Amino acid sequence: xxxxxxxxxxxxxxxxxxxxxxxxxxxxxxxxxxxxxxxxxxxxxxxxxxxxxxxxxxxxxxxxxxxxxxxxxxxxxxxxxxxxxxxxxxxxxxxxxxxxxxxxxxxxxxxxxxxxxxxxxxxxxxxxxxxxxxxxxxxxxxxxxxxxxxxxxxxxxxxxxxxxxxxxxxxxxxxxxxxxxxxxxxxxxxxxxxxxxxxxxxxxxxxxxxxxxxxxxxxxxxxxxxxxxxxxxxxxxxxxxxxxxxxxxxxxxxxxxxxxxxxxxxxxxxxxxxxxxxxxxxxxxxxxxxxx
Amino acid sequence: xxxxxxxxxxxxxxxxxxxxxxxxxxxxxxxxxxxxxxxxxxxxxxxxxxxxxxxxxxxxxxxxxxxxxxxxxxxxxxxxxxxxxxxxxxxxxxxxxxxxxxxxxxxxxxxxxxxxxxxxxxxxxxxxxxxxxxxxxxxxxxxxxxxxxxxxxxxxxxxxxxxxxxxxxxxxxxxxxxxxxxxxxxxxxxxxxxxxxxxxxxxxxxxxxxxxxxxxxxxxxxxxxxxxxxxxxxxxxxxxxxxxxxxxxxxxxxxxxx
Numbered sequence: 001x002x003x004x005x006x007x008x009x010x011x012x013x014x015x016x017x018x019x020x021x022x023x024x025x026x027x028x029x030x031x032x033x034x035x036x037x038x039x040x041x042x043x044x045x046x047x048x049x050x051x052x053x054x055x056x057x058x059x060x061x062x063x064x065x066x067x068x069x070x071x072x073x074x075x076x077x078x079x080x081x082x083x084x085x086x087x088x089x090x091x092x093x094x095x096x097x098x099x100x101x102x103x104x105x106x107x108x109x110x111x112x113x114x115x116x117x118x119x120x121x122x123x124x125x126x127x128x129x130x131x132x133x134x135x136x137x138x139x140x141x142x143x144x145x146x147x148x149x150x151x152x153x154x155x156x157x158x159x160x161x162x163x164x165x166x167x168x169x170x171x172x173x174x175x176x177x178x179x180x181x182x183x184x185x186x187x188x189x190x191x192x193x194x195x196x197x198x199x200x201x202x203x204x205x206x207x208x209x210x211x212x213x214x215x216x217x218x219x220x221x222x223x224x225x226x227x228x229x230x231x232x233x234x235x236x237x238x239x240x241x242x243x244x245x246x247x248x249x250x251x252x253x254x255x256x257x258x259x260x261x262x263x264x265x266x267x268x269x270x271x272x273x274x275x276x277x278x279x280x281x282x283x284x285x286x287x288x289x290x291x292x
Numbered sequence: 293x294x295x296x297x298x299x300x301x302x303x304x305x306x307x308x309x310x311x312x313x314x315x316x317x318x319x320x321x322x323x324x325x326x327x328x329x330x331x332x333x334x335x336x337x338x339x340x341x342x343x344x345x346x347x348x349x350x351x352x353x354x355x356x357x358x359x360x361x362x363x364x365x366x367x368x369x370x371x372x373x374x375x376x377x378x379x380x381x382x383x384x385x386x387x388x389x390x391x392x393x394x395x396x397x398x399x400x401x402x403x404x405x406x407x408x409x410x411x412x413x414x415x416x417x418x419x420x421x422x423x424x425x426x427x428x429x430x431x432x433x434x435x436x437x438x439x440x441x442x443x444x445x446x447x448x449x450x451x452x453x454x455x456x457x458x459x460x461x462x463x464x465x466x467x468x469x470x471x472x473x474x475x476x477x478x479x480x481x482x483x484x485x486x487x488x489x490x491x492x493x494x495x496x497x498x499x500x501x502x503x504x505x506x507x508x509x510x511x512x513x514x515x516x517x518x519x520x521x522x523x524x525x526x527x528x529x530x531x532x533x534x535x536x537x538x539x540x541x542x543x544x545x546x547x548x549x550x
Contacts, residue, residue, distance in 0.1 A: 185383070187379045187380070187381055190360055190379075191377075191379070191396075194358060194360065195400040195401055197400045201400065205400075206385070209387045288387075288428065289428050289430060
């Protein structure tokens with residue numbers, strides 16, 4: 001149905017299209033080569049072994065010179081007497097499960113609250129002006145100061161641990177979602193307005209998709225913080241089925257150096273895994289059209 | 293003074309007139325007067341180009357015509373609801389493929405998926421983007437993005453097409469090619485056009501009528517009928533008559549500027 005003759009299409013569009021396409025493929029190639037370069041695996045591995053070496057040096061110092069081997073245990077002891085210890089190992093695994101549960105529950109709630117809060121604020125300038133300060137205030141409140149109150153109100157078990165987790169991780173969700181919802185440019189909004197699109201349609205088809213990269217960025221940060229929240233929550237609320245935070249305290253109290261280190265490493269690993277997972281998820285969902 | 297909400301077909305509109313601006317003025321809340329005493333009429337079959345320096349209120353003219361702004365004085369009447377609007381940027385949605393982007397306006401108007409897909413396909417072929425339906429905007433050149441943007445508006449089958457310096461950011465070669473194709477679309481689809489640009493030769497080449505504006509406040513300082521017939525031969529750009537008219541418009545533009 002083209003009104004241009006096929007010959008004209010060939011002559012008018014092909015040059016420019018060829019240019020456009022070759023540029024696109026070239027850019028794709030550049031992107032790919034970049035990611036390949038950044039995926040070179042051996043430098044971090046070398047650093048890893050260097051760190052282990054330094055660890056051995058320090059451990060030797062504490063063992064032979066200071067005579068306090070439990071303060072910095074040898075790495076191999078952390079594995080054999082920590083991770084693989086027949087008593088400590090299973091406990092570590094169970095507590096990892098508990099902490100993961102707290103972190104993910106808190107994160108899920110933080111996502112829901114954060115996105116809802118930000119969406120509400122994006123509806124009108126006056127709503128943003130009314131509600132954003134409280135997100136900042138929540139971020140600024142020292143959690144430690146609230147802990148006795150949270151404990152008294154909600155008990156010293158799961159619920160309170162989750163509340164602390166939510167409080168710590170909700171801010172990046174709120175601020176990133178809001179920023180994302182406002183990131184669609186003016187002309188794009190007007191494009192929707194010209195078609196008489198409702199606020200809901202604009203939110204659904206323009207603002208939310210445009211906000212996805214930013215939301216995922218917030219999600220990644222919130223996920224990391226939720227692990228911190230779960231561990232910190234443990235330190236304060238030790239009843240019920242506590243997780244890694246309590247295990248670290250108990251191991252330290254019992255002068256169990258390898259156990260303490262194994263628990264700390266496990267907690268760190270949980271944070272890293274969660275962080276990497278949401279980075280991967282973000283690339284899966286928006287990586288096609290957005291460079292994360 | 294009465295202010296008619298734009299995009300509302302008015303009974304006072306002369307038969308067949310698509311756009312009628314009478315003594316339109318625009319003053320923004322911060323006191324800036326963007327337009328003053330603008331009279332402008334666009335009839336079917338006309339392609340009117342407004343040329344003027346940056347910041348002379350040309351874009352405001354389009355925003356009033358489309359209904360994005362309401363004139364603070366005078367009447368602005370639009371005789372159709374089928375208005376196409378092409379922005380300065382392609383304003384494609386980065387997460388949608390070319391075909392999904394072209395479908396967008398029909399989708400917002402509640403057209404059924406199969407129907408709008410067919411419509412989008414037709415528009416994509418019309419602008420010469422066939423074969424790129426599944427590409428994302430980031431994979432397109434600037435010219436191709438503009439084609440997609442054009443196709444998106446074409447799905448509305450506009451009677452009045454508003455262009456806000458759509459090719460301003462493109463290189464000369466791409467711009468001239470798109471000018472040619474726009475003219476072909478104009479001849480084929482028979483919409484009326486109101487085109488904003490700051491390029492005098494583009495204005496003369498595209499239009500049946502060139503309006504010259506001066507800046508701050510934006511007022512019309514000259515109007516030129518372009519006598520060359522449609523469809524236009526691209527080589528018309530190199531004729532003395534064309535050059536003469538470009539000279540006259542440029543002269544009016546410079547006088548208005550001083």
